[in-house]
Amino acid sequence: xxxxxxxxxxxxxxxxxxxxxxxxxxxxxxxxxxxxxxxxxxxxxxxxxxxxxxxxxxxxxxxxxxxxxxxxxxxxxxxxxxxxxxxxxxxxxxxxxxxxxxxxxxxxxxxxxx
Amino acid sequence: xxxxxxxxxxxxxxxxxxxxxxxxxxxxxxxxxxxxxxxxxxxxxxxxxxxxxxxxxxxxxxxxxxxxxxxxxxxxxxxxxxxxxxxxxxxxxxxxxxxxxxxxxxxxxxxxxxxxxxxxxxxxxxxxxxxxxx
Amino acid sequence: xxxxxxxxxxxxxxxxxxxxxxxxxxxxxxxxxxxxxxxxxxxxxxxxxxxxxxxxxxxxxxxxxxxxxxxxxxxxxxxxxxx
Amino acid sequence: xxxxxxxxxxxxxxxxxxxxxxxxxxxxxxxxxxxxxxxxxxxxxxxxxxxxxxxxxxxxxxxxxxxxxxxxxxxxxxxxxxxxxxxxxxxxxxxxxxxxxxxxxxxxxxxxxxxxxxxxxxxxxxxxxxxxxxxxxxxxxxxxxxxxxxxxxxxxxxxxxxxxxxxxxxxxxxxxxxxxxxxxxxxxxxxxxxxxxxxxxxxxxxxxxxxxxxxxxxxxxxxxxxxxxxxxxxxxxxxxxxxxxxxxxxxxxxxxxxxxxxxxxxxxxxxxxxxxxxxxxxxxxxxxxxxxxxxxxxxxxxxxxxxxxxxxxxxxxxxxxxxxxxxxxxxxxxxxxxxxxxxxxxxxxxxxxxxxxxxxxxxxxxxxxxxxxxxxxxxxxxxxxxxxxxxxxxxxxxxxxxxxxxxxxxxxxxxxxxxxxxxxxxxxxxxxxxxxxxxxxxxxxxxxxxxxxxxxxxxxxxxxxxxxxxxxxxxxxxxxxxxxxxxxxxxxxxxxxxxxxxxxxxxxxxxxxxxxxxxxxxxxxxxxxxxxxxxxxxxxxxxxxxxxxxxxxxxxxxxxxxxxxxxxxxxxxxxxxxxxxxxxxxxxxxxxxxxxxxxxxxxxxxxxxxxxxxxx
Numbered sequence: 001x002x003x004x005x006x007x008x009x010x011x012x013x014x015x016x017x018x019x020x021x022x023x024x025x026x027x028x029x030x031x032x033x034x035x036x037x038x039x040x041x042x043x044x045x046x047x048x049x050x051x052x053x054x055x056x057x058x059x060x061x062x063x064x065x066x067x068x069x070x071x072x073x074x075x076x077x078x079x080x081x082x083x084x085x086x087x088x089x090x091x092x093x094x095x096x097x098x099x100x101x102x103x104x105x106x107x108x109x110x111x112x113x114x
Numbered sequence: 115x116x117x118x119x120x121x122x123x124x125x126x127x128x129x130x131x132x133x134x135x136x137x138x139x140x141x142x143x144x145x146x147x148x149x150x151x152x153x154x155x156x157x158x159x160x161x162x163x164x165x166x167x168x169x170x171x172x173x174x175x176x177x178x179x180x181x182x183x184x185x186x187x188x189x190x191x192x193x194x195x196x197x198x199x200x201x202x203x204x205x206x207x208x209x210x211x212x213x214x215x216x217x218x219x220x221x222x223x224x225x226x227x228x229x230x231x232x233x234x235x236x237x238x239x240x241x242x243x244x245x246x247x248x
Numbered sequence: 249x250x251x252x253x254x255x256x257x258x259x260x261x262x263x264x265x266x267x268x269x270x271x272x273x274x275x276x277x278x279x280x281x282x283x284x285x286x287x288x289x290x291x292x293x294x295x296x297x298x299x300x301x302x303x304x305x306x307x308x309x310x311x312x313x314x315x316x317x318x319x320x321x322x323x324x325x326x327x328x329x330x331x
Numbered sequence: 332x333x334x335x336x337x338x339x340x341x342x343x344x345x346x347x348x349x350x351x352x353x354x355x356x357x358x359x360x361x362x363x364x365x366x367x368x369x370x371x372x373x374x375x376x377x378x379x380x381x382x383x384x385x386x387x388x389x390x391x392x393x394x395x396x397x398x399x400x401x402x403x404x405x406x407x408x409x410x411x412x413x414x415x416x417x418x419x420x421x422x423x424x425x426x427x428x429x430x431x432x433x434x435x436x437x438x439x440x441x442x443x444x445x446x447x448x449x450x451x452x453x454x455x456x457x458x459x460x461x462x463x464x465x466x467x468x469x470x471x472x473x474x475x476x477x478x479x480x481x482x483x484x485x486x487x488x489x490x491x492x493x494x495x496x497x498x499x500x501x502x503x504x505x506x507x508x509x510x511x512x513x514x515x516x517x518x519x520x521x522x523x524x525x526x527x528x529x530x531x532x533x534x535x536x537x538x539x540x541x542x543x544x545x546x547x548x549x550x551x552x553x554x555x556x557x558x559x560x561x562x563x564x565x566x567x568x569x570x571x572x573x574x575x576x577x578x579x580x581x582x583x584x585x586x587x588x589x590x591x592x593x594x595x596x597x598x599x600x601x602x603x604x605x606x607x608x609x610x611x612x613x614x615x616x617x618x619x620x621x622x623x624x625x626x627x628x629x630x631x632x633x634x635x636x637x638x639x640x641x642x643x644x645x646x647x648x649x650x651x652x653x654x655x656x657x658x659x660x661x662x663x664x665x666x667x668x669x670x671x672x673x674x675x676x677x678x679x680x681x682x683x684x685x686x687x688x689x690x691x692x693x694x695x696x697x698x699x700x701x702x703x704x705x706x707x708x709x710x711x712x713x714x715x716x717x718x719x720x721x722x723x724x725x726x727x728x729x730x731x732x733x734x735x736x737x738x739x740x741x742x743x744x745x746x747x748x749x750x751x752x753x754x755x756x757x758x759x760x761x762x763x764x765x766x767x768x769x770x771x772x773x774x775x776x777x778x779x780x781x782x783x784x785x786x787x788x789x790x791x792x793x794x795x796x797x798x799x800x801x802x803x804x805x806x807x808x809x810x811x812x813x814x815x816x817x818x819x820x821x822x823x824x825x826x827x828x829x830x831x832x833x834x835x836x837x838x839x840x841x842x843x844x845x846x847x848x849x850x851x852x853x854x855x856x857x858x859x860x861x862x863x864x865x866x867x868x869x870x871x872x873x874x875x876x877x878x879x880x881x882x883x884x885x886x887x888x889x890x891x892x893x894x895x896x897x898x899x900x901x902x903x904x905x906x907x908x909x910x911x912x913x914x915x916x917x918x919x920x921x922x923x924x925x926x927x928x929x930x931x932x933x934x935x936x937x938x939x940x941x942x943x944x945x946x947x
Contacts, residue, residue: 004270019929054296070300074312081319082498084236088326089491096484144293187352207338208306209396214292221302232316254930261933268544307395307404311465322476
């Protein structure tokens with residue numbers, strides 16, 4: 001039960017971080033957290049189905065569900081790649097606008113459009 | 115940041131073992147816990163330890179930037195060829211053509227090399243970017 | 249006004265998300281029985297997770313390596329210095 | 332034709348992208364451009380091979396790697412997937428030719444362009460929810476980088492916003508995949524279908540909120556793809572398509588948003604979500620009008636075109652949402668026609684920007700003497716989007732309007748949107764027909780760039796800085812042959828699509844009858860492969876008895892088109908007048924901040940959830 005609460009907390013913190021935070025880097029970190037929260041959720045519900053790791057060394061049959069673990073390897077690397085690209089974008093935006101605060105960038109963009 | 119020799123000693127001694135552990139994870143991926151991804155990330159962390167502790171010059175002596183991007187490009191190509199080989203053998207794309215343990219083993223090594231090279235390149239370029247702009 | 253709208257949407261969405269995600273459902277019988285019986289025989293890998301993402305679902309792994317090489321080249325394009 | 336080769340649709344572009352990467356690793360080997368061309372011809376050949384079977388309604392399904400059905404990843408080529416692939420390649424060639432002549436792109440650009448094609452082919456063929464997630468991500472990564480490829484500051488900011496919104500959407504998609512997997516232990520669409528039928532109707536008295544998980548999962552699944560096809564927060568599209576490089580905005584507007592909508596289409600038909608159809612009907616007609624109203628107030632030519640992409644997609648959503656046969660065929664037909672004329676418009680306007688370096692209607696006009704051929708190309712595109720008879724826009728729009736007759740409010744919303752489209756394209760045509768002006772000062776008797784000028788001229792990268800007309804470096808020192816060839820191809824498609832309208836309708840209606848709906852209930856491992864079963868929505872054959880009469884001798888349609896043109900001209904006069912300009916200035920101050928766009932995404936998911944729950 002405690003696990004579900006912790007996952008719920010992770011979800012809440014990351015969703016709040018994505019939408020309400022003003023700094024771009026904080027938004028990217030929150031998006032990464034949301035991705036990790038979904039991954040942990042997947043693996044947690046996979047682990048409810050058994051006790052042992054899905055490596056058939058002995059004659060162990062009560063193994064955990066291997067499918068979520070295989071899927072989440074891909075999801076983790078996808079999360080890394082998106083974060084790397086987002087940080088690349090932020091670096092370039094910082095180089096051009098001199099700030100990573102969202103409000104300031106939007107104001108500068110708005111001023112340039114006039 | 116001030117360079118202390120603790121950092122030098124630890125990173126020089128530790129990173130070979132991290133690389134060795136990464137290679138172990140990749141090659142024994144289908145028997146013991148581990149596999150292409152985890153092994154590749156362990157390899158990348160070994161390389162990045164040197165990069166961060168010693169700076170790019172030391173790393174360039176053994177692993178050149180172009181070399182790593184070549185590894186990555188041909189790792190991607192090898193995986194595609196493994197898939198196409200299945201198709202050319204008439205068995206269908208990405209279906210194993212060799213005896214059971216061999217295809218997984220080869221694919222594991224290709225994935226390990228590729229993920230390792232990929233993550234090192236990302237961090238190296240972001241690091242170099244910081245280096246130039248100081 | 250913006251913050252109120254964002255806060256309200258956030259609250260409602262999180263409530264529904266947690267209501268639907270954190271329901272304690274009884275685990276049904278999943279394909280793991282298939283992997284248990286034939287996983288090692290068909291792919292030769294004792295580690296079922298490796299068997300899964302390199303043999304059964306190798307297409308996902310191919311897609312994932314493409315995402316990785318795309319991201320690396322993308323960071324190179326965006327941030328890399330022109331030689 | 333065996334079903335083993337359907338994977339080649341994805342593998343050919345990906346393999347050529349690997350070849351393009353070789354040029355990055357070894358710059359001496361100039362292989363990127365030939366590889367991208369070869370990928371086009373091979374894929375079109377494959378498309379042709381499968382065309383015959385698809386027309387008879389055959390469905391080719393295959394599990395990658397030859398594993399049992401519920402274990403491996405399923406792939407499937409049916410009628411809609413075939414049309415999507417055909418669209419992908421028909422737009423890919425002009426974009427490629429334009430990129431060749433625009434110059435300044437290295438091998439990595441062609442790598443990402445091929446990744447985009449491979450990703451879209453993967454999205455359309457996927458029959459497995461997690462595989463769809465992976466290919467959505469591949470297309471996403473290619474699109475984010477391509478938008479910011481020329482590293483202009485507005486493009487970078489637009490690319491970043493698109494990346495964040497799309498990644499949030501895709502993570503929600505992952506939550507939907509989790510909910511689906513937790514209940515059924517499988518990831519295939521057939522299992523999704525049986526799960527939805529049980530889940531949507533809360534049969535047994537379960538605790539208060541337990542039944543929300545299935546509609547919520549569907550809402551997040553559709554939302555994940557919906558962000559990519561711009562029906563949830565459409566707000567990212569104007570910036571992303573407006574500031575991307577010209578061939579990329581043509582490719583994004585032309586194909587990328589449509590291919591993801593075809594997946595939404597396939598899921599909605601497969602799962603019979605009438606609630607989602609209603610959502611699309613109302614959201615579509617609202618977006619159509621909002622898109623046009625915002626487009627009327629723009630002065631940046633490409634952002635104006637991007638807002639029109641939003642509104643034209645509204646037609647497609649409304650057409651599909653209505654669900655009647657003519658509207659659905661019209662929606663599919665409009666998807667194809669919008670791809671043609673929007674790509675043509677983006678490329679032609681892009682060429683003007685490329686040569687003059689000016690983007691705003693305030694600073695550049697009357698380019699018809701400088702770019703005579705370009706004016707003809709732009710005219711074909713503009714007349715098609717306005718729905719003028721002989722062109723392809725007229726055929727698809729009249730189908731949609733005919734299908735929407737028994738939905739009065741969406742009908743009139745779309746009619747108002749058509750009037751607005753006419754108005755804003757008369758305004759945009761000032762770019763060509765107005766009195767010649769470049770960067771504020773009038774330029775009578777200016778130098779004319781020759782379409783195919785002398786060899787060996789320097790390939791100068793046109794910069795955004797404005798300088799005098801005659802000293803402008805890029806103006807007439809660039810051979811632009813393949814760019815013009817690409818655009819002429821698109822213009823040809825626009826004209827042919829219109830003239831051969833009856834055959835087009837007949838073709839699309841037979842294709843739609845071949846959509847694969849697995850009528851056979853699927854067990855986990857041994858589920859029967861979905862044979863050529865017919866989609867329930869099209870059980871009886873399409874009753875368009877005499878299509879030719881409907882299209883060309885239909886007085887009501889002609890009347891409607893003339894009315895639209897006249898009203899449109901009236902609105903144009905108002906917009907150009909003084910009061911109209913004040914209104915434009917006021918409207919341009921309305922901006923949706925990025926945080927609100929993220930909030931809009933979540934609000935969109937909740938709205939979709941309400942529609943889904945009301946349905947059952």
